[in-house]
Amino acid sequence: MILLSANFFIAGSGLGSWMLDELTKFDFSEGPELFGAIIFVIVIIPIALLAFLVAILFGLFGLAIIVSAIVRLIRR
Numbered sequence: 001m002i003l004l005s006a007n008f009f010i011a012g013s014g015l016g017s018w019m020l021d022e023l024t025k026f027d028f029s030e031g032p033e034l035f036g037a038i039i040f041v042i043v044i045i046p047i048a049l050l051a052f053l054v055a056i057l058f059g060l061f062g063l064a065i066i067v068s069a070i071v072r073l074i075r076r
Contacts, residue, residue, distance in 0.1 A: 015048055015051060015052045015055065016052060018048075019045055019048055019049075022040065022044075023037070023040070023041075026040070
């Protein structure tokens with residue numbers, strides 16, 4: 001479970017850096033590039049942010065399960 005939580009955190013942070021890398025590739029001085037950037041911002045970034053949020057929530061959920069198991073072991 002620790003590895004799964006860590007993987008979700010790593011996936012979430014990797015997704016965030018990917019979005020920034022893609023946005024820096026656009027040359028906003030030309031019309032088609034500006035259109036591509038607008039489509040990227042409107043369509044792809046919300047989907048990527050949702051995936052980022054889900055990955056972080058799964059990671060936090062996994063950590064909560066781990067902490068709860070440790071607390072139960074300590075109480076015994």
